[in-house]
Amino acid sequence: MDCKHIRNFSIIAHIDHGKSTLADRLLERTGTVEKRQLKEQMLDDMELERQRGITIKARAVRMEYRHAGEVYELNLIDTPGHVDFHYEVSRSLACCEGAVLLVDAFQGVEAQTVANAYAAINLDLAIVPVINKVDLVHARVDDVLLEMEQSLAIDSAEVIKASAKTGVGIDDLLAAIIERIPPPKGDPHAILRALIFDSHYDSYRGAITYVRVIDGTITKGQKIRFLETSTTHDVLELGQFVPQRRACETLSAGQVGYLVCNIKDVKQVHIGDTVTIPGDQAAAPMPGYKPPQRMVYCGLYPSEGENFEELRDALEKLVINDPSFEYAPESSEALGFGFRCGFLGLLHMEIIQQRLEKEADLDLVQTAPNVTYRIKKTTGETIEITNPQDVPDTGQIDEFLQPIVRTNFLVPVEQIGPVMQLCTDRRGVYLKTEYLSPTRAMLTFDLPLAEVIYDLHDRLKSVTRGYGTMDYELIGYFPADLVRLDILVGGKPVDALSIICDRRDADRRGRAIVKKLRGEIDRHMFEIALQAAIGTKVIARETISAMRKNVTAKCYGGDISRKKKLWAKQKEGKKRMKSIGSVDIPQKAFMAVLDTGTDRQ
């Protein structure tokens, strides 16, 4: 296939604007998948993706479409929509020459619409704007056109009005993809240069490497070299996704497909690596991708200590298909041996945990998530802190820095006030307000990432009755007056409960945490003091009073079996706890530190 007849594109949209439905419709219209084989969210094959109705991993699919008498190869590279997966979006976009920008005719322009559109514009991609769901009774097409023009300078005349559900406008869209998106440049006869944009692990074939060929041609049986890992492989099979894998003989400049090279160790496949030929003639490496940035860390511990090895195996397996998370062994006095894991965001964290529990059948204790901090020590050394336990003594700290994110909120104008309040409460620095239409505005704040990840999204949804959306990008690390807040249970510090927070918030957070813990920990036969402390200074205290009376009154002939069952239940409950000193702490309590006490008054 010559480049002139190839178009590579992504669909970018805010979550829930109908991206997967549109992809399904394109597959159907191009005859890639017959209607009767079509299942919803065709490209989302992870069970979790379908369950939650979201796309987590990128996908690539080849379609054929006849336009103006000629046959074109259209490669759709699907992308996740959630802010956590920005990283995957930019990877996908780097393989494309154009992007279909999808906007819901009722919801209008939202935070990820803007974020993803800018990502595409910055990569010089041709944008094909589409308003989806125009068949909705509540569609407000004219307003949304205005919003698109205001926020992204999109010419209303270029916007295709479509309904992925009914199929309206799909032919126009396919025509626009071919007419407006440039064909890939690249020379099929030049030296091979291909970009690895994803991979997944197949237990029979080993690593399946997803590539976009930039120059040259890959042929079955040839030898190829991965530049970054400096490894050479035989191409056993290559092909395209239609949407299942379909083998072919060659992949040439401009095409998107997969390689099977009998690679058993997925660590050899680096996303963003350059594929070329072995030897002196090899092409120079391409810039590749920025490594994924883990925003959130938490500890994951097996709730039964003896399952440590199983957890390690499960993490190893998972990281193969999702290199964007990382893990390293750590140990906690309270929780024993486990792993500190880094994620792209909270949703990512939740998904990984669910997959671990589901796919590996592991019962996990998760500690509260925290962001990465940096500390400049008085020695001049700078250290990264992913675990509050690693914060050195105050005397050794010259500067304590935290990540700040620039956050855009797209909200109905009448809710600007509450959103402003929300951000100033979280120590946000106001930057600007832009009106996209008479009814919608974009607010920009710089906020500590720590404040954003915990519950800002939920709070935003609640103050805007679901209509507000947000997106953020890291702008850097800035000094702040931060402290480590320790929690003591029965006088003993519980390492897994420590957090890092702003000094000015310490009182409030401390009080909220010990109060929450009081509700989570059952009464014992003795009084339990719960304290929050900075260094040796106690700033909040709650007491769990001792159990006063707990004795079954009647235990006669017929009662014994029944009572025994009740007592046995208590025992079951006890098993799922972690004992610290002589205090049994339920797993849930380790998330208590998430309680920010944000019902602030």
Place this chain on the structure above:
Amino acid sequence: MGQPRHAYVHVPFCRHRCGYCDFTLVAGRDDLIDRYYAALGRELERVSPEPPATAGSPGLELDTLYLGGGTPSHLGPAGLRRLFGLLHERLHPVAGAEVTVEANPLDVTADFLAAAADCGVTRVSLGGQSLDAMTLRALDRDHAPDDVRRAAGLLLADGFSVSVDLMTAAPGQSLAAVEKDLDAVVGLGPQHVSVYCLTWEKGTSFESQRRKGLLQPAEESLERQMYETAIDRLGTGGYEHYEVSNFAKPGARCRHNEAYWDCRPWEAFGPGAARFDGRTRITNHRATTTWMNKVLVGDDFSGDVDAMTAEDAARERVVVGLRRRDGLDREAFMDASGFTLDALAGNAIASWTDRGLATDDGRRVRLTHAGLLVSDALWADILK
């Protein structure tokens, strides 16, 4: 284990169901009583298919027989005679046996006492619950304080051994009211007193009212004060505290209940009644009509079956044994269960004694007062 020498008979009839009660019973269904006798007669055939007279034996020899309910006294004098007529066909309380009948104070009449005496009843457990009119109303009882006084007086005068039940932590009941009840009961002078803290059981009218916020359980610290007051006042009044809820004058412990707590085998008949052979406890179907129907057509009428290994049974023995104030004697435990106490509970006992919840003199382990109060929280250490 040998033949059981103890038997329980459940009489599932009441005039009215009290709001806190979740026992196996039917209220206002006296029309079922005849069927009940028939079914009970059939169930008694488990002891021996042929009437023992024909087999040339007096029946199963018993040291104790206990009629509970429900309200056995609700059967009335004639009913009681008929019931014992049935029981005596196959059960034979030996000379000196303890034969207890539970009674509602309202049912205690001269005729009833005469019938009880004729039937060999030696002990009456009186469902007094309180001697305070307000508490009785709060508990949904159908008798008045004077009925309790009168009944206790009659029973004691006729030479029955009497036990009075008292309840604490009734809705709205104050500590002072409990103190008055205790003093009043001591004044009546029964041989035995049981004090039960009200429990809120699923499916009772009290519990559904609690969920709607119409009734409020007593604070735990008040419950505790009431319980401690009971222990104090009854102790001063000459009653020995011998099990969590039970108090007796010297020599007047309930021998039947002591058999349960000694894990001796016992027989049991009637709906919801549980029997035990030393290893397995079989509870009859709890619904009165289902039990009757199944028994009468010859179907299996057992409900829950708790079949234990020797070790399970020994662990259970630790729990019920430690609920007795005498506690457990290591040697006796070993003889009865085949396990050493320390093999099953050594670590737990050591940790309890460290925390002041138990005492251990090397021979005998007892819960302290502090341990007794929170004993339910200890059993997780014992039961497997």
